Amino acid sequence: MPVKLNSRDADFETRFVEMLSAKREDSADVNDVVAGIIADVRARGDDALCELTAKFDGMDLSADQMRFSPEEIEAEIAKVGAEDRAALALAAERIRAYHARQMPEDVSWTDPDGATLGWRWSAVSAAGLYVPGGQAAYPSSVLMNAIPARVAGVDRLVICVPTPNGVVNPLVLLAAQLAGVEEIYRIGGAQAIAAMAYGTDTIRPVDKITGPGNAYVAAAKRQVFGRVGIDMIAGPSEVLVIAEGDQNPDWLAWDLLAQAEHDADAQSILITTDEALADAVAGAVDRILPGLPRAKIAGASWRDYGTIIITRDLEEAANLSNRVAPEHLELCVEDPQALAPLCRHAGAIFLGAFTPEAVGDYVSGPNHVLPTARSARFSSGLSVLDFMKRTTMAQLTPGALAAIGPAAERLARAEGLQAHGASVAARLAVLNEEVG
Amino acid sequence: MPVKLNSRDADFETRFVEMLSAKREDSADVNDVVAGIIADVRARGDDALCELTAKFDGMDLSADQMRFSPEEIEAEIAKVGAEDRAALALAAERIRAYHARQMPEDVSWTDPDGATLGWRWSAVSAAGLYVPGGQAAYPSSVLMNAIPARVAGVDRLVICVPTPNGVVNPLVLLAAQLAGVEEIYRIGGAQAIAAMAYGTDTIRPVDKITGPGNAYVAAAKRQVFGRVGIDMIAGPSEVLVIAEGDQNPDWLAWDLLAQAEHDADAQSILITTDEALADAVAGAVDRILPGLPRAKIAGASWRDYGTIIITRDLEEAANLSNRVAPEHLELCVEDPQALAPLCRHAGAIFLGAFTPEAVGDYVSGPNHVLPTARSARFSSGLSVLDFMKRTTMAQLTPGALAAIGPAAERLARAEGLQAHGASVAARLAVLNEEVG
Structure with missing residues (x-):
């Protein structure tokens, strides 16, 4: 009750x-198993991927069979009926329209001292999307992860999806196509996360990995965090x-x-x-x-x-x-x-x-990838910003450096960082000479 | 060379x-030690904090001595000379002005189907800032962490700073004052992170923890992540x-x-x-x-x-x-x-x-807390957004539900989620009755 x-x-x-x-x-402790898988993929690359896929997914793959060919994708997508196709297309279009409004703007201004300040947004170069296999292969999740990345302007977008015993959900491939993802690998589990983080001969590494998965996938994402960015662990x-x-x-x-x-x-x-x-x-x-x-x-x-x-x-x-x-x-x-x-x-x-x-x-x-377990106190759902990063910009004129540099010099010396202070002082000395 | x-x-x-x-x-493996400290603070609260502070910082504190009193803060700040004070005030003002421009705006619009969509930003309720003790106690870091939190509108802002053998840097307390932080504890290390994440009788828990620290502090931040939000591990x-x-x-x-x-x-x-x-x-x-x-x-x-x-x-x-x-x-x-x-x-x-x-x-x-070790490929420096979170909003009219609901129903059934589909269908059935 x-x-x-x-x-x-x-x-x-x-x-x-x-x-x-x-x-x-129930957080199964799979950290050691996952650490072993990651080390194996780092050391042996594609060979490890093929062996692990045979072991866990019952699939004998050679390295050149890992990636879905365009023909294989088309053949699967052809199985989707018109109504499902229309529903998924409507979803993709609405998700795209919502996320397009999230695109941030670059900002720049010049302050009264003559410092031009601001920031600039840029997309991550390459992102990898994990898609669970079997029953949990939700086409809606493909849209929710891939479309914000596309809107952000990510150059290269990769999907890894396990195909246990060769079975793939055609709607997942259609969702990938609607989101504009063409690089799709039949690889799953912690080995897929390791491959996307560290790269193999066949799968080039990415900079950010998102998407849901089981306990092994979640543990692998935690372990590769730092090497690459990850989304939340749901x-x-x-x-x-x-x-x-x-x-x-x-x-x-x-x-x-x-x-x-x-x-x-x-x-x-x-x-x-x-x-x-x-x-x-x-x-x-x-x-x-x-x-x-x-x-x-x-x-x-x-x-x-x-x-x-x-x-x-x-x-x-x-x-x-x-x-x-x-x-x-x-x-x-x-x-x-x-x-x-x-x-x-x-x-x-x-x-x-x-x-x-x-x-x-x-x-x-709006995105359906959202913070769980009370983490909405401090975090947000997936968005275009998760596939971008902000670079701060500053340009000082000689006058601006003369105005604010002495304070930097003073604080640097108070913190015991003499070279910091001197890097400002050396410039101010030359400016003062020129004025003098 | x-x-x-x-x-x-x-x-x-x-x-x-x-x-x-x-x-x-050189990533010292301190995970087990840190896990023990966190478990101890969770189990014994203030008693554990006092014992660990005696052990690591050579300070005999009772629970009611952990927090700096307003008089103690004023007495320390009085030691700061006028020039250092002016330099720090200039820094605080410039950091505040820059970060004020980062405040995001709420967005809302109604689409042609009648769905009112958008998102809303809100501040984290409580944030904790870790400040290292000893030589690495940088007042500039206090400003760089606390000011964005204040600008974001965080209600409660806490600082934990170890004071080995009772020594505190007066500039750190002045920086806290300039940033508007009054709740400051003489607690450091993994025990401070544990206290801020889980709370004790004296230190109420926060929702987000930021700030630099040694290997123990970094490991503790990783371990409490999920319970609270953290900034990057620098x-x-x-x-x-x-x-x-x-x-x-x-x-x-x-x-x-x-x-x-x-x-x-x-x-x-x-x-x-x-x-x-x-x-x-x-x-x-x-x-x-x-x-x-x-x-x-x-x-x-x-x-x-x-x-x-x-x-x-x-x-x-x-x-x-x-x-x-x-x-x-x-x-x-x-x-x-x-x-x-x-x-x-x-x-x-x-x-x-x-x-x-x-x-x-x-x-x-601009903030000096920035992504290191190649992580600028996928992450950004600290900003006002790190102390806020975004809630997505959606409100459908009956007409909007009639327009887009059937696609949701279809996709839910394709994913095998019958109750999802029925939650839409039940509403559409009543709407159709009313129309009929």
Whole structure:
């Protein structure tokens, strides 16, 4: 049974903190295995990739078979029906339009002292996108990772996707094509991350690696971090729904179950001011659940982590939501625009009854790669900025150096860094001579 | 002796790659020690902090002595002379002015389908700044970390700084005051990072931790990452200077030595089209070095990692610089504005002969916390954005859901996520009824 709390209860704070600190992820310690795989790929390159792919994916590949040929890609894509194709194209176009607005601008100005200052954005040269194989091969994730990279202007974009026993999801290849990615390798697991970070004869290294994966992939990303950039390490997904009493309980039940069906470790939380609605939603979940194809997964999630909280008012609901800092936050209330400013920590906010979280997973436009496990307190979803970096710029005139250089010299000497100070002083001396 | 390379030489590529891949950091494996310290602070809180501070910093503190009182801060700050105070105030003001321009704007628009989309930036609630003790206690670093957090709007800002044997640098406290930080603890090392990440009775936890530190501090930051956000893990510092023949060799020598004096692992690289200038700079370094207070450190850095490269032209110099992706890049050339666009990967660019890197360490305005060890390929210096996060927003009208919902439903079913699809379908069914 899901937990049901009421903020008026004496033990509420204790039980809320208990819910907050429940550890949802069983973090298998695979670090040593992964370190071995990375070392092997670094030492033996393609040979290691072929052996590991035979071992883990049951695929006998030679190095020149790792990459999908254009013909192989076309043949797979041809299997996709017209309706799926149209839906994926709509999603790609909307994701592209949203992310295009994230492109940052370069800035430059000259201050009264004569210092021209600013910064400049530039794209990462090469990025690698990991795509899980098997059931978790989500074409929507390909779009959500590859399109921001393309919009950012990344020169070279690579996909690694395992094809266990040769099976690939045609929709994944179509998503890659829609996003403009042509360099796709049948390699998965920690070995794919190692190959993209360090390079082999066949797979040239990249500068940044993003994308979801299992515990091995996550551990490999952590281990190559520093050599390359990585996106976040995602934990189990979560949704928090704040609802007023007049909402449709079936809709809310579907939203909670949509989150729960992802993963037995996913979490669905309903906060409402109306106890009758809470009971109606709980009843609807119980009615709907058994009929779901993924009833076992969704049922485990709802039983172990499902939570319903009754609050005095919406402000209290927002405050509790801020302590959860949910990945997804639905505001199913009469005036969501008034409630949103109170909700400070969330990866994505879905406003109003007609914005179910599921549209955000696919077609609304914002990214679905979002901070989990309370990390929305300090981090953001994937964006164009993750595939760019900012270089700061400064140019001083002799006059500007004369104005602010002496302060730099003084601070350098206070920090015991004489050469720092002298690099300024040597220039000022020549300037003073010229003036003198 | 520093390495001297010429891009016309047959073995140039081999030797350049050798230089690029030289490992400059001796990464002591302190992970187990640090894991023990973190576990101890989590388990025993303030008691552990007091014991560890006695052990590592030779300071007997009770829990209520950890925090500097306002009177203690004022008494230390009173020791700072007027000129140092003025220099630090100038630096603070210029850093504030630069970072104020980084404040991002919220964006919102409504697309033709009726979806109102956008994103909203908000500050992290609480941030902790680590400041090393002893000789490496740089007041400039306090400004560079604390001011962006203040500009971002962080509610609560904490500093932890070890005070070995009770010694504190008054300039560090003045820098904290100038940046508006009043919550300062005499705690250092991995125990300070653990306290800020997990909280104790005395030190409430924060959401983000930034700031430099030794191997223990760096390892602790890596280990608490996920629980809190962290900034980059900085490696040894580096500068790359691109110079034309007419530049002042003494100025360039000072710039190379300013980098070298930081750390025996620091790296200074000169790339020039003019062999005579290269020799003149090398000579100037040899002449200046012995007289430096930090001659031993600077000498070791220049001997082990110093590099001079002669290239055919400036374009080749820029291409080589991009492969280094230096933390600091000086363009000591006639037309630095023309060369800068060719330099794609660098943490900060200093344009022209009157912009020595040292002014950027203190007073020019841009942040001096910058990506090292080639990570400028994929990451940026510290900024206001590091203390903020972006929440994406979406609100669909019934019409918008009718327009794009069916594509979401189709993709959800293609990914085997039935409840996702049904959460959209349930709403569309009611809309269709209402229309019908």
